[in-house]
Amino acid sequence: MAKVTVDGRTVEVPDGSNALEACRAAGVDVPHFCYHPRLSVVGQCRMCMVEVEGMPKIQASCTVPIRDGMVIHASSEKALAARNATMEFLLINHPLDCPICDQAGECKLQDNAFAAGLPVSRTSEPRRQFPGYDRTDIGPHVVADMTRCIQCTRCIRFCQEIAGTGELTFIERGGHTIVWTHEGRALDNEWSACAADVCPVGALTVKEFRFRKRVWWLEKASSVCDGCDVGCNVSIEHRDRVVHRYLPRVNPEVNDFWICDYGRFRAEGLNGQDFLRPVLRGASGERETNWGEALDSVKGAVDAALAEAGEGSVLALGSARLSTEESWLLARLFGETLKGRAELTVDDGELRRIRNPKARGSFEGFLKGREAAPNSRGAEAAGLVRAGKDSALEKLLAGGPAPRVLYVADAAFTYRVKDPEYVAALRRAPVLVVHARTRNALTDVADVVLPVASLAGKEGTFVNVQGRVQRFDVAIVPPPVVRTDLEVLLHLGRRWGAFDTRWTARDIFERMRGSVDGYAGLEWDAESIVGAPPSVSPAAAYDSLLAEPLSLPELVLPAAPAGGGAK
Numbered sequence: 001m002a003k004v005t006v007d008g009r010t011v012e013v014p015d016g017s018n019a020l021e022a023c024r025a026a027g028v029d030v031p032h033f034c035y036h037p038r039l040s041v042v043g044q045c046r047m048c049m050v051e052v053e054g055m056p057k058i059q060a061s062c063t064v065p066i067r068d069g070m071v072i073h074a075s076s077e078k079a080l081a082a083r084n085a086t087m088e089f090l091l092i093n094h095p096l097d098c099p100i101c102d103q104a105g106e107c108k109l110q111d112n113a114f115a116a117g118l119p120v121s122r123t124s125e126p127r128r129q130f131p132g133y134d135r136t137d138i139g140p141h142v143v144a145d146m147t148r149c150i151q152c153t154r155c156i157r158f159c160q161e162i163a164g165t166g167e168l169t170f171i172e173r174g175g176h177t178i179v180w181t182h183e184g185r186a187l188d189n190e191w192s193a194c195a196a197d198v199c200p201v202g203a204l205t206v207k208e209f210r211f212r213k214r215v216w217w218l219e220k221a222s223s224v225c226d227g228c229d230v231g232c233n234v235s236i237e238h239r240d241r242v243v244h245r246y247l248p249r250v251n252p253e254v255n256d257f258w259i260c261d262y263g264r265f266r267a268e269g270l271n272g273q274d275f276l277r278p279v280l281r282g283a284s285g286e287r288e289t290n291w292g293e294a295l296d297s298v299k300g301a302v303d304a305a306l307a308e309a310g311e312g313s314v315l316a317l318g319s320a321r322l323s324t325e326e327s328w329l330l331a332r333l334f335g336e337t338l339k340g341r342a343e344l345t346v347d348d349g350e351l352r353r354i355r356n357p358k359a360r361g362s363f364e365g366f367l368k369g370r371e372a373a374p375n376s377r378g379a380e381a382a383g384l385v386r387a388g389k390d391s392a393l394e395k396l397l398a399g400g401p402a403p404r405v406l407y408v409a410d411a412a413f414t415y416r417v418k419d420p421e422y423v424a425a426l427r428r429a430p431v432l433v434v435h436a437r438t439r440n441a442l443t444d445v446a447d448v449v450l451p452v453a454s455l456a457g458k459e460g461t462f463v464n465v466q467g468r469v470q471r472f473d474v475a476i477v478p479p480p481v482v483r484t485d486l487e488v489l490l491h492l493g494r495r496w497g498a499f500d501t502r503w504t505a506r507d508i509f510e511r512m513r514g515s516v517d518g519y520a521g522l523e524w525d526a527e528s529i530v531g532a533p534p535s536v537s538p539a540a541a542y543d544s545l546l547a548e549p550l551s552l553p554e555l556v557l558p559a560a561p562a563g564g565g566a567k
């Protein structure tokens, strides 16, 4: 650690920090554009100018390594004049089209112009134009508008240093310099939209979100991507019960500043809701009904199965998309109360990966997912049995004995439900009940469809590939009659006296602490689990200002039994 004095305030900062980070740590906000805690330092924009005692010239603070005893004047007349001059140069070359720019409201140039710019403009000359390089797609997800570029090189460094793909470069020189793709190649990598995230202005924007909503209208909820078991921390941004986008939420232990494009654009899918009321199908056809009749019919079918065929005649299939709390309810109800089986099957899925900060600087340094769903570890810890050889599911699929009632707690639990043969095998159960949000081949043949909310409408915890328990919060209230999986299971369980319908996800989390491996000692309370994770870099002080990472202590699960089981 080194002691540094900034504007008369002395702070201790980790060795390896730079003067900009020291100013941050001292609570002095030095405006900057090109500095980013995870990208190399280039001193490109000259916005972060400060005076440093012992250095004759004014300095770009991001380029100055701190040393013990350093004295920085970040708010001196000379420093402010230098920053004003930089702002003036940038604004001379900027279109100032904030009213029609989709970055407005989250634009660093706007913010810094307010905070560090001159109150009047000394120029009214025509602005630079770049015909052919404005409002142009440069990849599947990113739109470029080079009239707005301030040449900070963040996007170029992101592609080189984080993605490792290097699609972007400067072309032309001097006042004509723009960022573009090498030889017209597309900006097309697994994390391409993160290049727009790091762009401090509206020069790169995300095609799918452009002009959908002014950002100041958006509300935010902390959540976890359910695209794979990396479990990237995201912010669900929404308005009027519509999800508009995911943004990465900084967590250096998991996804750092990034999310993959596949995960990011799952946000759109959260708005789909084909089922708004429970559906019953029978000899007389299909009809919508209320929750009382729907759940009573499930209870009637289960009781009849148990009376006629005895224990083991009911099979529940969980899903690695259910929260651990929901899986716990499913396992308790179908495994313990109803003496049946509660099993789980998971798709391997395409490998997803995210740059892990602990391996910063290495192109091998990725946190890699293994499964196409977020929570198989939590589901197993909660008591669901992974389907494998000799499991009830495998026997059913192989043409063996069918359960009298098959209860599927997520109609989209596997991509295999697109396969008519797979669906036909499940449909061999005389009674098929599914939880569903959107229509698929399984919901088309189910006897009872129970409408449930998306990830955006519920709260709970997932356990990611590292064994890290992560909480996600409610973003939007589901449509009126739609319920969460948790509420459905509570109300169904109450019919056998198993659960109390007043329980919340938090109540169940607290109950699990006594019985689920790894949850002992964990706290649901936001005060204790929302906060900066252990610092991993000299930039940690800066990180904590940018976001509120959400993480719980590491969960250590027992080793998987030998043989594993089919997925």
Ligand code: SF4
Binding pocket: 148, 149, 150, 151, 152, 153, 154, 155, 156, 179, 198, 199, 200, 201, 203, 204
């Ligand atoms: S496009 Fe954006 S991130 Fe890239 S150099 Fe220009 S301003 Fe910086």
Ligand code: SF4
Binding pocket: 225, 226, 227, 228, 229, 230, 231, 232, 255, 259, 260, 261, 262, 263, 264, 352, 353, 354, 369
């Ligand atoms: S790596 Fe996985 S968890 Fe992260 S954003 Fe992509 S799909 Fe989502």
Ligand code: FES
Binding pocket: 031, 032, 033, 034, 035, 042, 043, 044, 045, 046, 047, 048, 060, 061, 062, 063
């Ligand atoms: S932030 Fe320091 S020069 Fe750009």
